[in-house]
Amino acid sequence: MQMRVKEVADLVGISVRTLHHYDEIGLLTPEETTEAGYRIYSPDNLEMLQQILSFKELGFPLKKISEIINDPSFDRQEALLLHKNMLLERRRRLDGIIATIDRTIQHSKGEIEMTDKEKFAGFDFGSNPYEQEARERWGDAAVDQSNEKIGKMPKSGQAALSEGMNEIYRKLAHLRGTSPQSEEAQAAIKEWYDFLNQIGNYSLEAFKGLGQMYVDDERFTKNIDQFGEGLAQFMCDAMIVFAESDKK
Structure with missing residues (x-):
């Protein structure tokens, strides 16, 4: 058309x-x-x-984008997959930082104890394998500009994103002892689906696949389970139910 x-x-x-x-x-x-x-x-x-x-x-300048997509060796499917992996890795790191900040707030209130090492958990940005691959494919300048763009995200936007994410995590953590098929669990997981689609574009299949990643990748599991042990598995199960039910 x-x-x-x-x-x-x-x-x-x-x-x-x-x-x-x-x-x-x-x-x-x-x-x-x-x-x-x-x-x-x-x-x-x-x-x-x-x-x-x-x-x-991802912060690439138009001139660099033109060079990349007009290169005879450019592979669109490869690029899309790498884009996805880079964004997932960044989100994983943000999840870790947000969880650390939440624990620090609890620590400041005297609710929990934290070691100095724990206070900096999640702040290591030096080992993104997908970023390294992007540098090899598209050059340092393009990736550096992408990182600079992420770093310039307004604090108000980061705070709103953080609070919205944490609220849903806490709600799901409270429900993790119930059945993933329950109305309450499915209503909460729909909130998660809607939230993700405000900042990205997730089909039901992609949503289901993301849930599986929560348990297949121990980094995701560790970050999510900071809100409650077993939360990653519960979310995975609930996301599968939601995706499959919504197709019918």
Whole structure:
């Protein structure tokens, strides 16, 4: 199905001016431009636009994105998988930092004891294997700019994200002794699904796969279970039930 520039802009949530700019710099050239000057976009154009926006979300500059996607060796599927892994790794680290901050708050209130080492748990950003792969594929400058963008996230946005995430984790931790199929558990896991789709784009299959990762990857398990032992497994089970029930 072919679409005009205004239709693409409305679909994606970006401005017509942005699409015009992408065309002007050769980043995304429409399939066709009519004699009247209308830009017509094809399904292939939309796939490329998704890829461009994925790189942009990671902080890559437009010039570097153009170099990457126009390289003859560029593999779109490989790039998408690497994007996903980089974002999951960042989220894992943020989960760890958020959990540490929560424990520090408890410590400051005298509710728990923390060692000096525990106070800095989750703050090690030096060993992201996916980031290293990205550096090898796309260069240091692109990845450095991506990290800089993440670092500039407003504190108010980080705080809102943190509190929303923690509230759902706490709710699920309170329910982890119940059946993952219960109405309460499914209502809470739907909140988690909706929350994730506010900051990303998760299909039911992806949501189900993410839940499995919570128990398959001990790093996820450790971070999540800080809210309550067995929470990762409970969330995994509830996410499977939610994804499979919602398909029917």
